[in-house]
Amino acid sequence: MTRPREDGLRAHEYRWALPSVLLGDGGAGGRVRRSTRDWIVDTAMFLFACGLTFLSMVELDAQNQPVPLMAVEQVTGALSCVSVWLRRRWPVGLAVVLAVLSSYLELVGGAAVVALFTVAVHRPFKVSGPVTLLNLLTLAPYVVLRPQTDMERGWAAALGVAVVLTVFAWGIVVRARRQLVWSLRQRADGAAEEAKRLERERIAREMHDVLAHRISMLSLHAGALEFRPDAPAAEIARAAGAIRTNAHLALQDLREVIGVLRHSAPDGDEVVPDRPQPTLADLPALVEECRHAGMDVQLDQRVAGAPEGLGRNLYRIVQEALTNARKHAGAVPVRVVVAGERGKELSVEVSNPLWARQPARIPGRIPGAGAGLIGLTERAELAGGRLEHGATPQGEFVVRAWLPWPVETTREDDT
Incomplete structure (x- = not known):
């Protein structure tokens, strides 16, 4: 029975799912299998989004906004923080929705930052690039429609652009690092498979060289007994002795080769000495x-x-x-x-x-x-x-x- 791995994947699925596991990609709407590390990261991202939302709400209260707008801000801010838990299942969709909402609403900004970072990590540039561009474009209506009391619009736009580009660059760096780790693991797995293949070829070559020699000896002496049944007793005894000796040596060689295979560690860590050559x-x-x-x-x-x-x-x-x-x-x-x-x-x-x-x-x-x-x-x-x-x-x-x-x-x- 195959023992499940810590990340929920079985051994025969792990090799093909490795890129997705390393990149944290749960697939488009697919079931997400979180490891212990994933739960820690998702919790940290949720708390980070809640922290940014709380700071934005304190600043929003100081601006004396209308009560209906404050109610909408608080509801959408709370929902956006909760939606952070869906970032692995629908990273692109979540990032697009939050980017559109952030064009006017302020309390969704923390969750929008987390969603943008998730897309940069989980998706290639052909997907994360347009999402980042959308976040940059939504800065224009936000700066125009929601002017800051203590900051000019130009500085507010510059700050927003800096935040978006910094988050995007950080996600790209994290993705590149994970891809490098995956590539190194693939190379290590390939090297291990190549070492196993070479070892199998070496053992097969050794068995052929040794056993073919011994068995040909057996066939030679057995053929002599078959075609010369009237040979002197001394020659028959000598041929029978040679057959017995070569059969014993062939079995001994076979036991040594099989012993090397039997005592080899499955993970290849144990070093088994070669038989005398x-x-x-x-x-x-x-x-x-x-x-x-x-x-x-x-x-x-x-x-x-x-x-x-x-x-x-x-x-x-x-x-x-x-x-x-x-x-x-x-x-x-x-x-x-x-x-x-x-x-x-x-x-x-x-x-x-x-x-x-x-x-x-x-x-x-x-x-x-x-x-x-x-x-x-x-x-x-x-x-x-x-x-x-x-x-x-x-x-x-x-x-x-x-x-x-x-x-x-x-x-x-x-x-």
């Missing part, structure tokens, strides 16, 4: 494991001591290339050449005879999703390098990768 120093062990599975792999490693991140990427490229060779080429010679130099690049080449890649020559060929070479290309590009694959005129299928090897490496790479 292979490096360039583990490449001979990978080759030896493939030889133990029956592959004919020759390793020509002409470099050592590469940074951890660089060595890990190269290890994964070789691992996936050997997995593809095992799935598509069968028991054919595979040559792996690793070379490079600090300050230039680290390169690897994995090749095998092309004729052996024909599916007709490989009984029980392991199906593939076609994502292996795509994943290798993406891994190389993410590391700042490049990868090429394809047939050569010499009749071989070759996978070549070049990864940059900077002179200076970060502490993370050297650990």
Whole structure:
């Protein structure tokens, strides 16, 4: 069950309603959902309008206005203060009505100021601009019809214009600030979503690299048992042991990856350490494991001591290339050449005879999703390098990768 948020919006509505929540826009006549902060602000605005109305009434009493006019002023002044509570639902309509009334009545001035400020905050300039212009135009009949006893008309008009423009500018500043806050929150949400997407891709790539290697080993040994049921007992026992070992390792790798997903915090605050990653120093062990599975792999490693991140990427490229060779080429010679130099690049080449890649020559060929070479290309590009694959005129299928090897490496790479 989805838990409602403090502002009354459910979680699945919050993302789309965020601009309205930040800008305080209840919609044209829509139901207003006030938070605790909104109630405090609305109460302060109501008291502010009442205060201005009270000060205007004291000044109006000193002018000895006619009794009917005073009665109309007091009624409209009280109603205008109460109408301030409707400013979130009908901000533009309220501001227009109060602006028209303020062209002659004085006690609606406090509520008119609040309504103008609300429109400036809640609506874009194409709406708030005309409302402000209307407030400026209503100053002319007010100054002419209701002259002040202690102030000339010119000064009274100037004071009214200054008040209207100040309130409008203040509202524009508040709106701009709220839009900036909303924009920053949107960027933060976008960055969090991008981080989650990259993490999912990393885990998916890790699962593909590891599990594809293990499962291809299982398929290779199971295929040997299927097509050679009359093999000596020692070879059958060795193949069964290899199947058991690789199945155990595959389950262990799967548990580690799922454990990272299971123990990750929903809000992303908890930092979960990565599982132990292979490096360039583990490449001979990978080759030896493939030889133990029956592959004919020759390793020509002409470099050592590469940074951890660089060595890990190269290890994964070789691992996936050997997995593809095992799935598509069968028991054919595979040559792996690793070379490079600090300050230039680290390169690897994995090749095998092309004729052996024909599916007709490989009984029980392991199906593939076609994502292996795509994943290798993406891994190389993410590391700042490049990868090429394809047939050569010499009749071989070759996978070549070049990864940059900077002179200076970060502490993370050297650990």
